Amino acid sequence: xxxxxxxxxxxxxxxxxxxxxxxxxxxxxxxxxxxxxxxxxxxxxxxxxxxxxxxxxxxxxxxxxxxxxxxxxxxxxxxxxxxxxxxxxxxxxxxxxxxxxxxxxxxxxxxxxxxxxxxxxxxxxxxxxxxxxxxxxxxxxxxxxxxxxxxxxxxxxxxxxxxxxxxxxxxxxxxxxxxxxxxxxxxxxxxxxxxxxxxxxxxxxxxxxxxxxxxxxxxxxxxxxxxxxxxxxxxxxxxxxxxxxxxxxxxxxxxxxxxxxxxxxxxxxxxxxxxxxxxxxxxxxxxxxxxxxxxxxxxxxxxxxxxxxxxxxxxxxxxxxxxxxxxxxxxxxxxxxxxxxxxxxxxxxxxxxxxxxxxxxxxxxxxxxxxxxxxxxxxxxxxxxxxxxxxxxx
Numbered sequence: 001x002x003x004x005x006x007x008x009x010x011x012x013x014x015x016x017x018x019x020x021x022x023x024x025x026x027x028x029x030x031x032x033x034x035x036x037x038x039x040x041x042x043x044x045x046x047x048x049x050x051x052x053x054x055x056x057x058x059x060x061x062x063x064x065x066x067x068x069x070x071x072x073x074x075x076x077x078x079x080x081x082x083x084x085x086x087x088x089x090x091x092x093x094x095x096x097x098x099x100x101x102x103x104x105x106x107x108x109x110x111x112x113x114x115x116x117x118x119x120x121x122x123x124x125x126x127x128x129x130x131x132x133x134x135x136x137x138x139x140x141x142x143x144x145x146x147x148x149x150x151x152x153x154x155x156x157x158x159x160x161x162x163x164x165x166x167x168x169x170x171x172x173x174x175x176x177x178x179x180x181x182x183x184x185x186x187x188x189x190x191x192x193x194x195x196x197x198x199x200x201x202x203x204x205x206x207x208x209x210x211x212x213x214x215x216x217x218x219x220x221x222x223x224x225x226x227x228x229x230x231x232x233x234x235x236x237x238x239x240x241x242x243x244x245x246x247x248x249x250x251x252x253x254x255x256x257x258x259x260x261x262x263x264x265x266x267x268x269x270x271x272x273x274x275x276x277x278x279x280x281x282x283x284x285x286x287x288x289x290x291x292x293x294x295x296x297x298x299x300x301x302x303x304x305x306x307x308x309x310x311x312x313x314x315x316x317x318x319x320x321x322x323x324x325x326x327x328x329x330x331x332x333x334x335x336x337x338x339x340x341x342x343x344x345x346x347x348x349x350x351x352x353x354x355x356x357x358x359x360x361x362x363x364x365x366x367x368x369x370x371x372x373x374x375x376x377x378x379x380x381x382x383x384x385x386x387x388x389x390x391x392x393x394x
Contacts, residue, residue: 030059030066037069046076064111065333071103071120082127084161084388089127097127113332115145116325119154123387126158134158145328149175149182153351157387169198173205175352179324180206180228181255184354186384203229220249224256231263239263254284261293270297288318288356299363308367314360315377321353355381 033056040049053070060066078096079089089097104121107114122137138155145151156171172191176182192199207229214222227242243260250256261276274297281290295310349355357380365374 026059030056030063033059034066034069037073041073046073049073062110064107064114064117065329067103067107067110068114068117068120071100071107071117071124074100074103075120075124078127080385082123082388088129094128097124100124101128111332113144115141115148115151115328118144119151119325122154122158131158131162145325147178148324148328149179150324150351152178153182153187154387161388165198169202169205173202173209176202176206177209177225179352180225180232181354182352183228183232185352186350186355186381187352187386190386203233218249220246224250224253224259227256227263228259231259231266236263236267240267252283254280254287254290257283258287258289261290265293273297286317286320286322288314288360289354291317292356292360295360296363299367304367308364311360311364311367314356315364318355318357318360321349324352350384350386355384357381 033052037049037052037056040046040052050070050073053066053073056063056066057070074096078093078100088094101121101124104117104124107117108121111117118137118141122134122141125131125134125137135155135158138151138158141148141151142155152171152175156168156175159165159171160168176188182188188199207226210222210226210229213219214226223242224246227239227246230236230239230242240260240263243256243263246253246256247260257276258280261273261280264270264276265273273293277290277293277297280287281294291310292314295307295314298304298307298310358378361374361377361380365371365378368374
């Protein structure tokens with residue numbers, strides 16, 4: 001057998017090195033197109049965003065995240081609700097649904113641990129009337145990332161639509177247990193309005209579960225969650241006790257300080273409330289709640305300029321909500337957190353985000369009666385579309 005010459009080896013190494021450099025160059029260019037995609041999405045320029053993500057997919061077709069984002073942008077022209085019991089989607093719209101679903105399917109073939117893709121694919125299947133597949137995708141999303149409440153709420157809404165109220169309420173309870181801020185969301189507000197008995201039973205179940213888990217332990221996270229429930233139910237003394245305890249043990253949790261401020265405010269101790277709101281604002285400048293309450297307090301004190309500034313900050317913060325799923329996607333894909341809402345076909349804020357926009361815009365409209373924009377946005381929260389066009393509770 002002939003010996004392989006050093007020249008042949010060097011040629012092979014050079015070829016391999018060149019191929020590696022070529023591939024690395026493709027990946028770098030694809031990432032640049034992804035950055036452009038983010039910029040265009042934030043500007044709501046979906047046509048340009050689609051062109052950017054198409055190029056990223058062309059350069060690096062084995063990247064699951066690119067397919068997930070193309071599924072996202074392909075979904076932007078779809079209805080924001082499924083019309084329960086209404087007419088079927090037109091064939092043109094159905095084709096858009098299938099196109100978006102195909103990208104999510106490709107993303108999951110490349111990375112089955114993408115819970116967001118499972119969740120969004122579930123909605124796309126549901127829009128097509130493929131309810132068995134939709135349920136499977138939502139269940140896979142929960143199995144993959146059980147701490148994210150949004151997946152349980154989507155499955156709960158689906159089960160409610162199917163007439164399984166008990167199954168729906170069990171998922172609602174699990175979601176609230178993990179993320180009590182859901183109590184302040186448009187979802188739970190409407191649920192309580194439409195079915196107060198069911199909502200009350202869900203809250204009782206959540207409280208019992210959390211109290212059982214807490215037992216005689218000193219778990220500040222459980223105390224914080226129970227404190228939020230006590231605040232929501234109007235048991236202010238218990239809320240202050242639990243939230244104070246949680247804040248002493250974990251002083252860097254902004255929502256604990258905010259909820260404690262809410263409890264003190266409702267008890268009439270505005271000085272304590274002021275201190276808590278400012279601590280929450282210092283710990284997390286992205287929250288809308290603290291500047292809203294601080295603005296209201298400035299307004300009551302007759303300090304109109306400071307009130308206007310804080311209330312405007314609240315509207316800006318509310319409009320820049322970071323997706324609750326961003327942390328999951330960062331873990332599985334690396335890189336910076338996703339800067340935009342990645343939940344379809346409904347919105348993140350409807351499910352799990354406290355909605356402070358209406359209060360802030362209403363207060364601003366009072367400060368500036370001639371500002372038509374403020375007046376027109378004073379019902380922002382109330383006008384958010386629910387995932388289903390019918391009632392939350394049937």
